[in-house]
Amino acid sequence: MKFNIALLAGDGIGPEVIDQAVKVSDAVAKKFGHEITWQPALTGAAAIDAVGEPYPDATHDICAASDAVLFGAIGHPKYDNDPSAPVRPEQGLLKMRKKLGLFANVRPTFTFPSLLDKSPLKQERIEGTDLVFLRELTGGIYFGEKGRRDGGETAYDNCVYTRAEVQRLAKKGFELAMTRSKKLCCVDKANVLETSRLWRETVQAMEKDYPEVEVSYEFVDAVAMRLVQWPNSYDVLITENLFGDILTDEASVISGSMGLMPSASMGSDIALFEPIHGSYPQATGLNIANPMATVLSAAMMFETAFNLPEEGKAIRDAVNKALAEGFVTEDLADGGKSYGTKEVGDYLASNI
């Protein structure tokens, strides 16, 4: 098969880790007889510096015409302390999600047996954790009307959801649950919020279409607790944009494998794949960043966007082998021998 993949390296360590994902994907393509054309495009602070905005139209056109988007990381310290600056990298992210229609953010949290000791949680709490959040990504309070009145003294943000928005996200949740343990948790704050009541009633009405799926409804504050207490009691969780932002990040640290966690953001036409870690500016150019989360994002891309599970598995096997053999960057080396970003990428590619 032939694929056109938009390549958004972004800021900080983005370009370095993206390079390794390209290398590994190319090895996969070679092995399985596919042809990948990479289409690099500007985004984030790098795009602001070059053309004055974080998600330029030219980048959008490349993404919209691609079969999938592979994304590094964006964010730069020079924008960090001024959230009200006229142009910020985050705006590019939100614009990209909206314009590409990436309404479902898929955020798995799973454990690697060899990394359990890196978790802040006790081993018996974290063992066996394998959950996936589906976070709604193009609605809610992120995109509602916002502003000031009373001469700037009053600020407001409007949270809005339509039934159709809930349905398309929940549908993905039910479908995902069907491929896993058939357990779905709808996270909301239906005891306080009207949007949450819409979420809950919409999901309730969909239950009859998926009679095998066991659905539970939990308040966001209760989930924030149980994620720390018994993360392995969850399987698939669906939730709205802001709750998802908070809970997926909370979930990401419990496994001890944050540097390895991939993610996908899916729309009706296109999907984007990226590591969940940030741009880690202090490490830029030092060849120390862990490329595995980005490489595993490429695995998700093969599996989800191209429906090629074998190809994805080849990548996962290579990562597991490197972990088992200690061919890892310094963050995972426990003070022992470690390898550079590029060397780990080479090793993974050579094991495809």
Add this chain to the structure above:
Amino acid sequence: MKFNIALLAGDGIGPEVIDQAVKVSDAVAKKFGHEITWQPALTGAAAIDAVGEPYPDATHDICAASDAVLFGAIGHPKYDNDPSAPVRPEQGLLKMRKKLGLFANVRPTFTFPSLLDKSPLKQERIEGTDLVFLRELTGGIYFGEKGRRDGGETAYDNCVYTRAEVQRLAKKGFELAMTRSKKLCCVDKANVLETSRLWRETVQAMEKDYPEVEVSYEFVDAVAMRLVQWPNSYDVLITENLFGDILTDEASVISGSMGLMPSASMGSDIALFEPIHGSYPQATGLNIANPMATVLSAAMMFETAFNLPEEGKAIRDAVNKALAEGFVTEDLADGGKSYGTKEVGDYLASNI
């Protein structure tokens, strides 16, 4: 001194744990020469059953005329699975907060050395944790306009904050920080929300009035992570209503001492004190509920509402003694000898 204390026992185990706090408070009053008049009043499901609403006017009048409110817990399973029922216990809670003007919810999370092994976190992560959240409690998306349009197909919730609301909460935060390690963290989502930008700019403008306080600004998703990773890196945190709901509950489980955590909700005229645990309906009437969180809430009441630190310390010392000697309810007994709710209350009172 003479105190009039409104006593809202509520539902489930509320009455049982409240009884112990009354007993211990009376012992304190006797020892230090104070006179307490308790004013019982209905709230929660108990109030719905009796008079058809969860926060009756009669209860409000008693609270408004009191020197402080001591609260048990509310919530009953018969209301749990129907968040859109016309009358729910939670509505009483929100109405009470609003009518009493309880704008600042004070939620400490601290550790008891003897209970560290109950934490889901590894000991080295949790040791030394002693943080306090100040959660704004009468504004934000909880109280903004909410509803439906498009024949029910679209739901909305409006989040609104005024500068004055932020200032009065932040002022309490700065003042609290001055009595502790002089570190204050403002939690927001200023990279996305206009209300968060108002929070951040308001707190920034107040920094000059508290030159000794070191203020940091962190995004809510980052805090959700760091609370699990390095809870002991925080001291005082201030945040808006919804973020506070999620993060204080997350924080409550990390210490392993959730059954012991007290809280206060403060207004300009009146303050309310309650354990953070719920009404635990399954345990109702079994004399097994741990009364310590409610007893420690009474300690906070003496310290904060009545400005009587010695009296508060007498209660804390009694609790520490009971913990050290294993005079505890079964949740803390590790399978060893345990005592009933009432017996623990008696023991605490006898040690004042």
